[in-house]
Amino acid sequence: MLTFAMEVVISNFAKDVIKILQNVIREKPIKRVSRRKVKGKYVDKVFYSPVNASGDLAKTLRYEITETRLSIYANDYIYDLVWGKAPSKTAMGIDFNLDAKISKWMGDKGISSVDMDDSTLSTLITNKIQKFGSSIYLAYQGKNSGLLENIINDNLIKDYNSKFTRQLSEDFKAAFENGN
Amino acid sequence: MIQDDIREHLEVYKPSAVFSYGRSFDTALKAYENEVIDWFIFLDPVTFTGQANNTESSNVVMGFMKQDRPDSSFDKDDNLELDLSIEEIQSEAHTLALGWLNDFLDTYRKYSDGSYTLEPITRIKNVMSGKLLRVTLNGKPSC
Numbered sequence: 001m002l003t004f005a006m007e008v009v010i011s012n013f014a015k016d017v018i019k020i021l022q023n024v025i026r027e028k029p030i031k032r033v034s035r036r037k038v039k040g041k042y043v044d045k046v047f048y049s050p051v052n053a054s055g056d057l058a059k060t061l062r063y064e065i066t067e068t069r070l071s072i073y074a075n076d077y078i079y080d081l082v083w084g085k086a087p088s089k090t091a092m093g094i095d096f097n098l099d100a101k102i103s104k105w106m107g108d109k110g111i112s113s114v115d116m117d118d119s120t121l122s123t124l125i126t127n128k129i130q131k132f133g134s135s136i137y138l139a140y141q142g143k144n145s146g147l148l149e150n151i152i153n154d155n156l157i158k159d160y161n162s163k164f165t166r167q168l169s170e171d172f173k174a175a176f177e178n179g180n
Numbered sequence: 181m182i183q184d185d186i187r188e189h190l191e192v193y194k195p196s197a198v199f200s201y202g203r204s205f206d207t208a209l210k211a212y213e214n215e216v217i218d219w220f221i222f223l224d225p226v227t228f229t230g231q232a233n234n235t236e237s238s239n240v241v242m243g244f245m246k247q248d249r250p251d252s253s254f255d256k257d258d259n260l261e262l263d264l265s266i267e268e269i270q271s272e273a274h275t276l277a278l279g280w281l282n283d284f285l286d287t288y289r290k291y292s293d294g295s296y297t298l299e300p301i302t303r304i305k306n307v308m309s310g311k312l313l314r315v316t317l318n319g320k321p322s323c
Contacts, residue, residue, distance in 0.1 A: 003224045004205045005241045008312050011304050170227065170239060 002067060006167050010070055013160045014063035017072060020151050022058035025081075026050055030145050032135035035128075044138065051081040051136070051147060056108065082147050084137025088130035099126040182226055182238040182317065189284050190221060194276070197221050205243075209305060219276065220245045220308060238317045244273040244280075245310035248303050266309045270300050273310035281315060290319035 002010075029048035036043055052058065060075040088095055103122040106112065113121045132138060136145050183201045190199050197219035200208035205222060212220065224241040246269045264272070277298055285292060296315040303309050 001204055003241070004222050004243055005224050005312060005314070007205060008243070008299065008301050008304060012300065012302065015302055170241075 002065070003167075005170070006164075007065060009160070009163050009167050010065050011063070013163075014065070014070055014072060016156065016160075017152060018061045018063060020156075021061055021072070021074075021148070024147065024151050025052045025058045025078075028147065030081075030136060030147055031139045033138035034135055035132050035138060046139070047135075051145075057081070080134060081136060082145055083142060084140055084145060085129055085134035086137055086142060087133045094123060094126060095130055098129065099123060102126050102129075182228075182240065183223055185288050186223060186240070186242075186284065189287055190280070193280055193283055194219060194221070199223070205305070209307070216247060218246070219273075219310075220247070235318055240313070240315050240317055242277070242313045243301055243308075243310060244277045244313065245269075245301055245304070245308040246273070247307055248309040266302055269309045270302075270311055273301075274298055277311050277313040281313065285317070288319065290317045292317055 027050050030051050032047050032049055034045045034047060036045065057075055057077055060073075062073050064071045064073065088098075099122055102125050103118065106118060106122055106125075111121075112118055116124075133142075139145070187199055187201065190197055196217065198212045198216045199221045200212065201223040202225075203211065208222060220243075222243040222245065224243075226241075227239040229237040229239075246264065248264075248266060248269060281292070281296065284290065292315055296313060299312040299314075301308065301310045301312050
């Protein structure tokens with residue numbers, strides 16, 4: 001059984017990791033590629049941008065502590081931000097699920113066009129992602145974007161290692177001396 | 181036993197607090213969820229170390245917590261509600277823990293080498309925030 005003190009140490013660690021993750025999601029610039037058609041040819045333009053500046057994804061981060069494991073959960077959308085969204089295999093028709101997400105994303109970000117209505121624009125964006133993949137996918141071609149790399153640095157590990165070890169030793173001592 | 185002394189002392193020092201010892205935190209929370217109106221004080225299993233001069237050292241780890249409303253914010257500037265923010269709860273818990281420690285040392289003739297730690301407890305189990313006090317108390321066993 002975890003002692004309360006150990007639970008506090010683990011939950012503080014989880015919260016620190018979540019804070020770092022939230023900052024990364026909101027602020028870490030990730031390489032992207034935008035593909036446009038110019039004079040009949042596709043032209044790629046590289047740019048850098050945070051993956052979820054609105055912070056909606058960051059808000060979904062939560063942790064769970066059990067007797068044996070610490071888990072940190074996020075909306076599964078984070079997978080698409082790490083690996084990019086690959087071109088859809090069923091490009092025959094519109095992916096309505098993706099279209100709905102794009103539509104919501106446009107609403108959240110206030111994206112609209114003067115030339116067309118919002119639903120047409122979201123369908124065009126959806127079609128483009130289905131055809132080429134997301135801007136992260138285009139930049140990394142299905143490889144890891146590095147979004148979550150190096151966020152748990154040596155200092156954090158070192159700091160908590162000593163706290164875990166100290167607390168484990170104290171818990172062991174208490175259990176031993178109390179005959180448990 | 182030190183846990184009995186702590187319980188007895190808290191009944192006088194902070195009668196509105198709910199004190200728990202000897203249960204897991206989850207079990208204690210379930211047992212007391214309707215009783216905690218003010219402070220919830222949770223004592224972890226205590227380690228005792230006897231010494232040759234008939235004194236005893238007790239490693240005490242106690243959580244001083246208040247219920248943390250879901251709409252409170254860590255930053256009190258953002259917290260426009262009447263509920264205390266997490267940082268306000270932690271500040272109050274800090275004061276309570278130190279006040280309690282000083283009074284307990286005086287009342288029960290225990291002494292500490294002056295080293296203690298107070299770590300933040302931030303929305304543990306999504307319901308409680310406060311401070312975790314770790315201190316070693318020395319003195320003659322009370323029984």
